[in-house]
Amino acid sequence: MVWEETTWTYEALDRAANRIAHSIPKASGTADQPVVLLIEQGAPLVAAILGILKTGRPYVPLETTHLPGYVAGVVEESGSRLILTDEAGGRLAGESDPSADTIRIDRILAGGGADARVDRAVSPDAPAYIYYTSGSTGRPKGVIDTHRNVLHNVMRYTNSLGIDRDDRLTLLQSPSFSGAVSSLFGALLNGAAVFPWDVRRTGATELGAWLVRHRITIYHSVPALFRHAVAGAEAFPDLRLVRLEGDQMSRRDWGVFHQRFPSGCVLVNGLGATECGLVRQYFIDAAMPPAEGLVPVGYPVEDMEVEVVDESGHQVEAGQVGTIAVRSRYLATGYRGRPDLTARAFTEDPGETGMRTYRTGDLGRFRADNCLELLGRSDTRRKIRGHWIDLADVEAALLGAPGVREAAVRASEDLPGHARLVAYIVPEGPEPPSEGDLRTYLSPRLNPAALPSAFVVLMKLPLTQHGKLDRDALPAPVPSVPASGPELSRPDIAYLRDCAATVLDLPASAVADDQSLIALGIDSLGALRMAHRIRTDLGLSISVATIIESPSLHALAATIALTPAGSAEVLLRSERS
Numbered sequence: 244m245v246w247e248e249t250t251w252t253y254e255a256l257d258r259a260a261n262r263i264a265h266s267i268p269k270a271s272g273t274a275d276q277p278v279v280l281l282i283e284q285g286a287p288l289v290a291a292i293l294g295i296l297k298t299g300r301p302y303v304p305l306e307t308t309h310l311p312g313y314v315a316g317v318v319e320e321s322g323s324r325l326i327l328t329d330e331a332g333g334r335l336a337g338e339s340d341p342s343a344d345t346i347r348i349d350r351i352l353a354g355g356g357a358d359a360r361v362d363r364a365v366s367p368d369a370p371a372y373i374y375y376t377s378g379s380t381g382r383p384k385g386v387i388d389t390h391r392n393v394l395h396n397v398m399r400y401t402n403s404l405g406i407d408r409d410d411r412l413t414l415l416q417s418p419s420f421s422g423a424v425s426s427l428f429g430a431l432l433n434g435a436a437v438f439p440w441d442v443r444r445t446g447a448t449e450l451g452a453w454l455v456r457h458r459i460t461i462y463h464s465v466p467a468l469f470r471h472a473v474a475g476a477e478a479f480p481d482l483r484l485v486r487l488e489g490d491q492m493s494r495r496d497w498g499v500f501h502q503r504f505p506s507g508c509v510l511v512n513g514l515g516a517t518e519c520g521l522v523r524q525y526f527i528d529a530a531m532p533p534a535e536g537l538v539p540v541g542y543p544v545e546d547m548e549v550e551v552v553d554e555s556g557h558q559v560e561a562g563q564v565g566t567i568a569v570r571s572r573y574l575a576t577g578y579r580g581r582p583d584l585t586a587r588a589f590t591e592d593p594g595e596t597g598m599r600t601y602r603t604g605d606l607g608r609f610r611a612d613n614c615l616e617l618l619g620r621s622d623t624r625r626k627i628r629g630h631w632i633d634l635a636d637v638e639a640a641l642l643g644a645p646g647v648r649e650a651a652v653r654a655s656e657d658l659p660g661h662a663r664l665v666a667y668i669v670p671e672g673p674e675p676p677s678e679g680d681l682r683t684y685l686s687p688r689l690n691p692a693a694l695p696s697a698f699v700v701l702m703k704l705p706l707t708q709h710g711k712l713d714r715d716a717l718p719a720p721v722p723s724v725p726a727s728g729p730e731l732s733r734p735d736i737a738y739l740r741d742c743a744a745t746v747l748d749l750p751a752s753a754v755a756d757d758q759s760l761i762a763l764g765i766d767s768l769g770a771l772r773m774a775h776r777i778r779t780d781l782g783l784s785i786s787v788a789t790i791i792e793s794p795s796l797h798a799l800a801a802t803i804a805l806t807p808a809g810s811a812e813v814l815l816r817s818e819r820s
């Protein structure tokens with residue numbers, strides 16, 4: 244293991260882990276109580292994990308950047324009375340739970356001490372770790388997994404990727420992200436070298452050069468971090484595998500891989516979760532040009548069956564969208580202290596002892612050849628004007644548009660019961676593509692209901708602490724309303740046609756510029772929705788009566804052109820006015 248340009252041999256790592264293990268029995272707590280880790284990414288963290296496992300206890304990894312209240316909640320939830328820290332985590336441990344015992348491993352490692360081998364028999368079904376969710380949507384839940392399942396998960400990766408002692412693997416995941424398990428133990432259980440990199444502390448600017456300098460052969464991260472890594476070097480001659488998991492990979496990532504990586508390198512888009520480990524993989528070599536649409540997560544791995552099911556738990560046909568469910572003997576035990584959540588997410592198979600099914604909460608669909616496509620969490624499927632729209636499909640289409648480097652889509656409900664889509668793009672260059680160009684590109688590729696009603700240009704997309712897209716942090720579109728009247732943006736015929744088509748659930752081609760909106764079917768509610776969208780997008784207030792009374796889109800555009808800047812005209816006029 245190489246950390247901060249210092250090489251730790253397997254013998255040195257084992258001695259460090261033994262010193263930590265010898266210090267743990269002196270602390271409070273029973274022999275099977277979890278031990279919380281508040282240690283920054285690096286070799287000492289790896290030694291602490293191994294030291295805890297040597298004692299037979301499970302470890303609970305947290306971040307040194309967590310808030311004290313969150314740490315205190317996890318310490319209580321997990322039942323731990325012991326926290327292992329370093330200098331960065333020591334103060335946080337004291338602020339979070341002063342009653343818990345704290346051990347500073349940096350002092351143990353610096354001071355030496357007993358490093359004799361620790362021999363303790365551990366059952367394959369004993370808990371190995373508890374990984375907690377962020378708790379952003381409620382009470383944090385801890386996923387418990389066993390030694391047997393961890394070993395089986397590493398076996399799946401070893402067999403599918405051909406990991407051996409000559410490989411050099413990255414360890415880029417933050418301590419509390421379960422993706423670190425396969426990177427860490429995928430290296431250590433195969434006699435390979437592992438290279439930690441603390442993204443939060445060091446940043447990603449030099450990551451690409453670091454990969455080249457250390458001759459990394461297997462790279463693993465979420466797609467967003469991969470994009471930063473690629474920007475940091477011209478070529479990666481030693482990489483044989485690029486493994487992307489944890490979030491949606493895009494066709495743009497595929498294209499970059501195709502251009503920048505050696506012909507013998509393979510890109511692997513995978514699907515896994517803390518509750519089940521690796522379940523699907525899709526292998527891409529340099530000879531495969533980027534395909535249209537979503538990049539799939541691929542085909543089965545050993546002993547992990549995947550189904551796509553409806554709300555009743557019945558399998559849906561190929562091409563239909565449903566919830567991804569994983570059936571296996573190697574699923575996580577469940578959620579610590581949450582039998583209600585465990586019962587909802589995990590079900591026993593009555594026909595086969597030991598077999599269970601985990602409903603992931605992710606949406607997916609099978610292609611005709613049993614290749615799986617991941618569409619995201621269940622809340623990324625929204626009903627827009629009577630049509631179910633998968634945001635992943637809209638994002639995939641946007642990423643194919645010229646001038647778009649990154650894209651995200653969010654459903655916004657400006658009026659109760661009336662959702663619209665807002666697209667967010669990060670441009671390739673200094674000049675973003677125009678809204679008109681984007682609409683022209685998307686129109687033949689998407690259902691009219693899936694066309695975004697607004698486009699927002701961002702310098703970068705917001706990410707969670709683990710590098711995934713933070714859809715909740717996408718800003719609301721803010722209409723640009725210049726102070727001077729002549730510069731105020733006015734809707735053209737194409738914009739109004741799109742508004743009317745959206746309200747009427749018609750293709751834009753079915754809305755004639757010279758036809759009465761009432762004749763087309765616009766009523767007072769439809770006019771209200773049009774007026775609301777014009778105000779939201781352009782900062783113009785226009786009344787429902789003006790929309791309904793206009794004999795055509797041409798006439799409406801002319802009326803709006805004469806509307807004074809900053810007009811305070813009300814949206815709804817009373818019958819008596």
